[in-house]
Amino acid sequence: xxxxxxxxxxxxxxxxxxxxxxAEKIDKSDLNATKEPPKPVIKLQAGGDSKxxxxxxxxxxxxxxxxxxxxxTPRDANAVGQFGQAALVASNEDAEVRxxxxxxxxxxxxxxxxxxxxxxxGDCKNLVHDDLPSTSVIFCFVDEVxxxxxxxxxxxxxxxxxxLLKEIILVDxxxxxxxxxxxxxxxxxxxxxxxxxxxxxxQGLIRARLAGAAAAKGEVLTFLDSxxxxxxxxxxxLLERVYLDRKKVPCPVIEVISDKDMSYMLVDNFQRGIFKWxxxxxxxxxxxxxxxxxxxxxSDPIRCPVMAGGLFSIDKKYFYELGSYDPGLDVWGxxxxxxxxxxxMCGGEIEIIPCSRVGHIFxxxxxxxxxxxxxxxxxxxxxxxxxxxxxxxxxxxxGHGYHHLLDKKATDxxxxxxxxxxxxxxxxxxxxxxxxxxxxxxxxxxxxAEGLVCEFPTATCIPCMFLSLAIxxxxxxxxxxxxxxxxxxxxxxxxxxxxxxGFGLQSCDNTKPELRWFxxxxxxxxxxxxxxxxVSHHLCLEAxxxxxxxxxxxxxxxxxxxxxxxTHYRAQ
Ligand code: LR7
Ligand code: MN
Numbered sequence: 001x002x003x004x005x006x007x008x009x010x011x012x013x014x015x016x017x018x019x020x021x022x023a024e025k026i027d028k029s030d031l032n033a034t035k036e037p038p039k040p041v042i043k044l045q046a047g048g049d050s051k052x053x054x055x056x057x058x059x060x061x062x063x064x065x066x067x068x069x070x071x072x073t074p075r076d077a078n079a080v081g082q083f084g085q086a087a088l089v090a091s092n093e094d095a096e097v098r099x100x101x102x103x104x105x106x107x108x109x110x111x112x113x114x115x116x117x118x119x120x121x122g123d124c125k126n127l128v129h130d131d132l133p134s135t136s137v138i139f140c141f142v143d144e145v146x147x148x149x150x151x152x153x154x155x156x157x158x159x160x161x162x163x164l165l166k167e168i169i170l171v172d173x174x175x176x177x178x179x180x181x182x183x184x185x186x187x188x189x190x191x192x193x194x195x196x197x198x199x200x201x202x203q204g205l206i207r208a209r210l211a212g213a214a215a216a217k218g219e220v221l222t223f224l225d226s227x228x229x230x231x232x233x234x235x236x237x238l239l240e241r242v243y244l245d246r247k248k249v250p251c252p253v254i255e256v257i258s259d260k261d262m263s264y265m266l267v268d269n270f271q272r273g274i275f276k277w278x279x280x281x282x283x284x285x286x287x288x289x290x291x292x293x294x295x296x297x298x299s300d301p302i303r304c305p306v307m308a309g310g311l312f313s314i315d316k317k318y319f320y321e322l323g324s325y326d327p328g329l330d331v332w333g334x335x336x337x338x339x340x341x342x343x344x345m346c347g348g349e350i351e352i353i354p355c356s357r358v359g360h361i362f363x364x365x366x367x368x369x370x371x372x373x374x375x376x377x378x379x380x381x382x383x384x385x386x387x388x389x390x391x392x393x394x395x396x397x398x399g400h401g402y403h404h405l406l407d408k409k410a411t412d413x414x415x416x417x418x419x420x421x422x423x424x425x426x427x428x429x430x431x432x433x434x435x436x437x438x439x440x441x442x443x444x445x446x447x448x449a450e451g452l453v454c455e456f457p458t459a460t461c462i463p464c465m466f467l468s469l470a471i472x473x474x475x476x477x478x479x480x481x482x483x484x485x486x487x488x489x490x491x492x493x494x495x496x497x498x499x500x501x502g503f504g505l506q507s508c509d510n511t512k513p514e515l516r517w518f519x520x521x522x523x524x525x526x527x528x529x530x531x532x533x534x535v536s537h538h539l540c541l542e543a544x545x546x547x548x549x550x551x552x553x554x555x556x557x558x559x560x561x562x563x564x565x566x567t568h569y570r571a572q
Contacts, residue, residue: 086263087114104145104227105363106259112147114262132239134166135313136216140208141226142173142368143180148227148361150187155230157191164235166218168194170226171211174202202371204331210324213316221319225310227361229257229264237355238313241301246315247348249339251307252356264359270296272352273304274439278400279337279382281306287441301351305344305439309336311358312350322346323422326384328414331370334381341389344438346428379405380413388419391431396444398510399483406484406510445570449519452479452487452566481566484508485516487530494541496534496552503541503550517541519564529555530564 089097089110100108137156141149149170156168170188172180188194197215199208213221220242222235234252241250251273256265270286286302294300322342329335343350370377383405386397398406405411435444479489486508487494493508493515508515514534530541532552539552540562555562 086258086261088261103367104148104361105365105367106361107262108145108147110262111145111151114147114151129240129243132164132236132243133219133315134164135220135222135235135239136166136212136218136316137168137222137224138171138209138212138216139168139224139226140171140173140205140212141175141180142202142205142208143175143177144226145367146177146179146184149180149184152224152226152228152230153188153191153194155228156224156235157193159230159232160235164239165193167216169212169215170194170196171208172196172198173205173208174199202331204329206325206329206331206335207327210327213319213324216316219316220313221316222313223310224358225360227257228311229359231255231357231359234356234358237353241351241353242313242315245349246318247343249307249312249314249343249348249350250301250353250356251304251312251350252358253352253354254308254311255357255359257359257361259361259363269298269354270302272302273306273308273340273350274442275306275337277444278397278402279334279385281308281336299354301353303438304340304350304352305434305442306340307336307350309339311360318348322348322426323419326388326419328384328416328419329381330372331377332366332374333378334385337382338385338389341385341431341434342423342428345389345431345434346423346426376411380411383411383413384416384419387413387416388423389431392446393431393435393444395446395483395510399448399485403485403513403516407513408511443571447480447482448569448571449481449566450478450568450570452481452564481517481519484510485518485533487517487519494530496532496539501539501552503552528564529562531555 087110089107093109097107097109100112104111137160139149139152153168153170156165168191170184172184175181185196188196195215197211199211203211209223212223220239222238224230230252238250238252241248253267253271255267257263258265268285270291271283272286273281274284275281286296290296322339325335326338329338340350366374379402382397383402386394390397405413435442479487479494482488488508491508492505494517495504495506495515496502497504506515514532516533518529518531518533518538520528531538532541538555540555540559541550541564542553542559542562543550545561553559553562
């Protein structure tokens with residue numbers, strides 16, 4: 001499934017009075033359950049250093065203020081869906097709604113009745129500079145629904161000051177729908193600022209964006225998904241951040257356009273983009289303490305460990321200095337992690353700018369086909385990102401359900417030489433630095449448990465009474481249980497031997513499944529089995545009755561000689 005829209009972003013009745021500050025009215029109850037509790041120690045302030053002379057950091061607020069009126073066009077207040085109101089479809093039209101749902105995996109029938117120059121809601125009185133850089137707005141699409149694509153384009157044309165909008169580039173990622181070919185060319189020919197680039201084969205959104213960027217003439221690149229509605233005054237606050245510091249990468253607040261009634265739903269304040277293992281994107285509120293300590297108001301930029309991916313502005317030259325995207329990423333997924341780690345670790349910053357708001361239709365499924373298996377494509381993309389950017393923390397990625405990606409025969413993640421070179425050339429900081437300085441509230445223990453001890457009654461492991469060398473090492477030294485499910489001390493891993501009943505130590509190797517052990521890690525006082533994953537009929541590590549031998553035997557829940565524990569458990 002694609003990104004969960006309503007888990008963290010809440011739906012609400014939209015207030016049609018656009019002068020009311022929307023977010024204060026949101027019911028928080030359904031959000032709390034999914035949010036991580038605020039952590040006290042937060043140092044989000046540290047970040048990219050801008051000592052580089054090429055990045056003069058400008059001071060805000062000393063220039064003439066632009067009139068936002070230029071971005072407003074007359075609207076028909078009575079039109080369906082105007083001001084983000086929920087639009088209802090009469091019950092006798094339900095069949096029609098169902099019939100057309102799959103075209104976009106949202107209410108396409110209703111979408112098609114809503115004007116293309118809809119004004120969603122809300123405003124933000126921004127102070128902006130009069131000499132902001134111009135931007136190329138890039139929409140990549142594959143088989144996008146006609147009405148949502150047009151509404152995306154019109155929202156940009158209508159709500160962007162003309163001198164700041166260099167052009168709109170539509171990158172058609174080899175769509176098959178007929179109306180997106182000649183009819184789209186013809187429709188867009190009315191708008192001199194709109195250009196269409198047609199890819200000759202399906203490239204996926206990452207390489208489609210690269211094609212758009214390569215053709216762009218503006219100083220700033222602004223990427224958007226092709227089913228959005230830019231709100232009033234959306235662009236200036238983004239460009240202002242880039243203008244103040246070209247290494248800032250600003251994102252708008254992404255609001256929710258309902259897939260059912262096309263209403264524009266406002267999201268909670270102070271949301272930042274985060275990830276959880278294994279590199280799953282999500283939203284989480286800034287901790288209260290952090291907001292208070294920094295005297296933050298709801299319109300202050302919010303520093304984000306990662307961006308959602310689809311909607312952001314970036315200085316074009318800076319985008320290329322960073323090496324753009326890894327072009328080896330296919331179709332969909334992972335590129336938001338890649339660019340986020342790259343930006344932070346190589347001297348930039350990612351921010352959400354609350355004065356800039358863009359609605360996005362979140363969908364339960366991708367409405368287009370993946371050339372290869374969807375899950376495999378996304379996993380492969382993520383593995384590329386993990387290998388290049390996560391250093392020793394990549395074990396946490398693989399350890400959260402992705403062990404199978406380590407099997408080189410089953411998963412070819414492709415060549416990474418260029419990406420690794422790039423990271424060296426840019427002298428990017430470590431992932432450890434990123435975690436400590438950008439995402440300090442992230443839980444990232446390097447091992448799952450520390451210090452193996454056995455719990456059987458006849459011999460205690462400490463002090464160690466065993467005779468054989470291997471066993472002596474095992475019992476007298478510090479063995480950890482790692483994310484690779486290794487029982488490991490430095491480079492040595494506990495391994496079954498012979499026909500799978502003997503036992504010894506081997507050099508650790510992540511790609512060898514025979515070195516993995518299942519151990520239910522918990523903080524409870526209960527000792528647990530260490531079950532080898534080597535043989536299909538799982539066997540447990542068992543000590544001899546005198547505690548002087550070790551071997552593998554069929555697991556017996558009540559057998560104390562098979563119970564093992566670690567002194568500290570760091571993670572489940
Ligand atoms: O092969 C493709 N070629 C394309 O041109 C696949 C997609 N696309 C286009 C597509 O038509 C759309 O305009 O690329 C755009 C993004 O695809 P979506 O809308 O299917 O993606 P999404 O909204 O489900 O997913 C989010 O994560 C993606 C990960 O690769 C991208 O970064 C999307 O841009 C991103 N969308 C957002 O950030 C909007 C907010 C979502 C959240 C949270
Ligand atoms: Mn999207």
